[in-house]
Amino acid sequence: MSVKDRVIAIIAEQAVLEPSDVTMDSTLEDLGIDSLGLVESIFAIEEEFDISVPFNANEPEKSDFDISSVASIVAGIEALIAEQKK
Amino acid sequence: MKRVVITGAGTINALGRDVPETLEAMREGRCGISELEFRDVERLAIRIGGQIKGYVPENAFNRQQMSLYDRFTQFALLAARQAVAQSGIDFTGALADCSGVVLGTSGGGLTTQDENYRSVYEEGKNRVHPFVVPKLMNNAAASHVSMEMNLRGPTFTVATACASSNHAMGLAYHMVRGGTCSVMLTGGAESMLCFGGVKAWEGLRVMSRDACRPFSANRNGMVQGEGAGVYVFEEYEHAKARGAEILAEVVGFAMTSDASDIVMPSKQGAARAITGALRDGGINASEVGYINAHGTGTAANDKTECAAVADALGGQADRVMISSTKAMHGHCIGGTGAVELLACIMALRDGIVAPTIGYEEPDPECALDVVPNEAREADVSVVLSNAFAFGGLNAVLALRKA
Numbered sequence: 001m002s003v004k005d006r007v008i009a010i011i012a013e014q015a016v017l018e019p020s021d022v023t024m025d026s027t028l029e030d031l032g033i034d035s036l037g038l039v040e041s042i043f044a045i046e047e048e049f050d051i052s053v054p055f056n057a058n059e060p061e062k063s064d065f066d067i068s069s070v071a072s073i074v075a076g077i078e079a080l081i082a083e084q085k086k
Numbered sequence: 087m088k089r090v091v092i093t094g095a096g097t098i099n100a101l102g103r104d105v106p107e108t109l110e111a112m113r114e115g116r117c118g119i120s121e122l123e124f125r126d127v128e129r130l131a132i133r134i135g136g137q138i139k140g141y142v143p144e145n146a147f148n149r150q151q152m153s154l155y156d157r158f159t160q161f162a163l164l165a166a167r168q169a170v171a172q173s174g175i176d177f178t179g180a181l182a183d184c185s186g187v188v189l190g191t192s193g194g195g196l197t198t199q200d201e202n203y204r205s206v207y208e209e210g211k212n213r214v215h216p217f218v219v220p221k222l223m224n225n226a227a228a229s230h231v232s233m234e235m236n237l238r239g240p241t242f243t244v245a246t247a248c249a250s251s252n253h254a255m256g257l258a259y260h261m262v263r264g265g266t267c268s269v270m271l272t273g274g275a276e277s278m279l280c281f282g283g284v285k286a287w288e289g290l291r292v293m294s295r296d297a298c299r300p301f302s303a304n305r306n307g308m309v310q311g312e313g314a315g316v317y318v319f320e321e322y323e324h325a326k327a328r329g330a331e332i333l334a335e336v337v338g339f340a341m342t343s344d345a346s347d348i349v350m351p352s353k354q355g356a357a358r359a360i361t362g363a364l365r366d367g368g369i370n371a372s373e374v375g376y377i378n379a380h381g382t383g384t385a386a387n388d389k390t391e392c393a394a395v396a397d398a399l400g401g402q403a404d405r406v407m408i409s410s411t412k413a414m415h416g417h418c419i420g421g422t423g424a425v426e427l428l429a430c431i432m433a434l435r436d437g438i439v440a441p442t443i444g445y446e447e448p449d450p451e452c453a454l455d456v457v458p459n460e461a462r463e464a465d466v467s468v469v470l471s472n473a474f475a476f477g478g479l480n481a482v483l484a485l486r487k488a
Contacts, residue, residue, distance in 0.1 A: 016150075039216040040153065046213055 003049075003081065004074045010044045011070060024071040038067065045077060051084045053077075089322035090262045090337075091488065092431065093330040094175070096168025098161050099313030099415045099425045100136035104168055108425075109432050111414065112440040113461045118415050119298065119309050126281040132293045135279050136311025136416020154217055155230065156195035161314035161421070162227035162275035163234060170235055173318040173330060175269060177236045184267050186239035187228045188258045189316070190250025190274030192420030193283060194243075195222030200282040227275050231316070239267055248380070249341075249475035250274050251315065251423030256339035256481055258319045268321045273424035275314035284310065290349075292384050298417070300381035300410035300442050301388050301456040303449035308382040311416020315424030332488040334434050337468075338367020344478030351387055351474050356394035359480035363470060364398070367484040371402040375466030376433040378426045379456075380474045381410020381442065382417055389451035391472065396454070407464065409457040413444040423473045427483070430469040434487045439464050 001009070005019070012019040015031040022031065028038060035057060042053050053076075055065050065080075066072040095105050100118030102108035111118065122135045143152060143160050155163065166187075170177075177185055198221045205211045220226060225243040232241045240261060244254040251274030258272035278284070287293055287310060294307035325332055340362025344355030364371060380391055388410075396403040411429045418425050429440040438461050445458035471483045 036217070043213065043216050 003078050006048055007045065007074050007077055008070065010041055010048060014041045014044070022070060024069070024074070026070050028067060049077065049081055051077070051080045053080060088263050088265055089335060090259050090319055091322050091325050091335045092317050092333040093320045093325050094169035094171070094173030094318035095315070095333060095428065095431065096165035096172070097313065097315045097425055097428060098138060098164045099418060100138055100311055101415050105428060108428055109436070112411060112429055112432060113438055115441045115443045115460055116414060117443055118311070122279060122284065124280055129281070130284055130288060132284055132288050132295060134295070134309055135284070136309065136313070136418070137279050138312060153215070154221055156198045156221045156226060157277035158191055158193070158195060158275045158314070159227040159230050161277060161312070162189060162231055162316060165273065165275070165314040165316035166231045166235060166271055169271065169316045169318050173320070175318060181268060182236045182238050184239045185237045185269040186261070186267055187231045187237050187241040187271045188244060188254045189228040189231065189272065190244045190246070190252070190254035190420045190424065191224055191227060191276055192245055192247050192250050193276060193278045194224035195226060196278050196283050197280045198222040200280040203282065231271055235271065237271060245420065246479045246481070247475035247477055248417065248419055248422060249473035249479050249481040250420035252471065252473035252481035252483055253341060253479070255317065255319070255423065255427070255483060256341060259336045259339050259483070262319050262321050268324045270319045271316055272319055273314065273316035274421040276419045276421035277312045278419055279310060279312045294383060297444050298383040298413045299444040299446060300379065300383045300413055301392070301449060301452040302445045303447035305383045305385065305388065308384055308412070309416045311412070311418040311422070313415065313418050313425055314421050315427060317424070317427065334431050334485045334488050336483065337486045338363040338369060338484030339482070340366050341479070341481045344480070346478055348478070349476050351390040352478060353390050353393045353397065355478055355480050356391060356472070356474050357397040359482040360394060360398035360470065360472070363482040363484045367486070369468055369484055371399045373468040374399060374402060374406050374470055375464060376430070376439050376469045377406055377408040378429050378469065378471045379408050379410040380472045381412055383410070383412060387474065389449070391474065392452045392454050403454060407439050407455050407457050407462065409440055409442040411440050413442055423471060423481070427471055430471050430485050433464070433466045433469050434485060437463055437465055439466065
């Protein structure tokens with residue numbers, strides 16, 4: 001599975017949806033994922049890819065990790081994998 | 087002052103998944119203590135406990151709930167659901183705003199702590215699930231009960247080790263009696279049966295390897311249990327107005343501190359709590375027909391408790407029945423008073439006094455009627471429930487037949 005498909009699977013599971021219902025332009029809010037759901041998703045992503053995601057729930061806007069859509073999350077994770085798996 | 091009655095009860099413990107199952111086991115003198123089953127149990131010297139076996143949390147909770155509910159929270163919710171269903175109360179509007187939850191627990195989410203310490207220390211993991219803190223905190227059970235039942239008034243947790251539930255129920259009683267709240271959900275929950283939980287108790291060298299035999303001369307220690315008991319404490323007029331079935335009336339409560347030793351019990355501290363509860367309830371010692379003992383099965387507790395009862399009740403101590411149901415369900419620590427209150431309600435409502443099972447040899451230092459091994463029929467109008475905790479903290483409740 002590609003990084004994109006694996007991330008979508010994690011987000012879909014958190015949102016209790018089918019992966020096919022999660023599109024790249026969906027926002028977490030669209031998918032009904034709240035703040036606890038977000039930190040749980042980040043945990044699952046860290047476990048899945050064995051990476052560390054720099055995200056502080058107190059100041060999400062200051063994080064380099066962009067959570068504004070599924071596409072931005074996937075892009076952020078691809079970048080983190082490239083950086084941390086060198 | 088308002089009168090306070092119990093209009094709902096719920097439980098899960100090693101004897102049963104609800105109140106009827108538990109009371110049936112108590113009537114039959116069944117033992118719920120068995121071989122412990124959990125990871126690393128082979129590294130323990132103590133391998134028995136009142137563990138709830140065959141429990142499948144997924145039958146009661148969805149995946150999202152499971153990620154937030156430690157085992158002790160699950161037990162509290164299951165018991166609260168039963169209690170609220172029996173009482174028939176719907177918490178909405180002004181009633182919801184002034185109704186709350188007071189629960190006792192000692193270890194809180196100890197299983198969650200144990201699993202996650204193992205993960206970071208033993209397995210060397212550097213990442214834990216984000217809900218570890220909300221899952222392990224001692225007030226998690228009270229908060230989730232408040233959320234599920236829409237109770238928006240005073241809600242908190244009391245931690246006084248083995249007296250936690252009695253302190254919690256005493257405070258709930260005070261809040262309804264004083265008029266702060268019309269209805270309170272109260273009781274306690276505990277789940278310490280994991281490797282770290284039992285290993286810590288093992289260190290104290292007060293645990294039995296084979297059985298809990300309260301008041302018996304050959305007793306050799308306590309056996310831990312787990313579970314929850316939750317009750318609906320309701321103002322009498324409120325309960326009457328809605329035609330609720332009244333299980334019993336809470337009539338007295340007292341708490342004392344030994345102010346002497348962190349683990350050794352004191353006769354004076356326990357006796358002062360018993361006489362305090364009688365005084366608070368305007369009860370004559372001669373009215374007390376049954377006492378649910380703290381009765382841990384340790385050498386120190388049982389003889390001290392019997393001496394305290396003799397001092398507090400005088401001549402009535404020779405007539406009163408006193409039993410420890412811990413020999414059946416184990417010592418449920420912070421939830422134990424709540425599970426044991428069921429035996430008090432059974433004595434008042436059904437006229438059946440739960441036995442002290444595992445009783446083998448009379449002990450001259452425990453020379454009271456401890457209802458050995460078999461339940462007894464009796465007409466009982468007033469009962470006491472004793473809890474004497476490590477830390478020297480004592481809490482005694484008095485109930486009267488409805």
